[in-house]
Amino acid sequence: MTNTTMLVTMDVAIRISNLNGTRNQAMNVSVLMGGILFGSIGVGFLVYGKKQHAIIPLISGMMLIVCPYVISNIYLLVITGILFTALPFIIKR
DSSP states (O other): OHHHHHHHHHHHHHHHHHHHHHHHHHHEEEEEEHHHHHHHHHHHHHHHHHHTOOHHHHHHHHHHHHHHHHHOHHHHHHHHHHHHHHHHHHHHO
């Protein structure tokens, strides 16, 4: 490998790492905060559903706890979080 090829390869690697650096960190913080928020709501629904023997809040709570582990897109996480948070209020038994 010549010096110019090595410099070009290093330059491309640095540019790719710069592209992925700040944006992914911001998105990861957003996903983390969304996961904490919806996970907390999920724990509340899970405890309520278990004590009241209500299946809809129980399932909704489990889904709110599991979703942040599966979904890494912040927009999809917010949409599913709002959906599963509103589900016990929409479906009343």
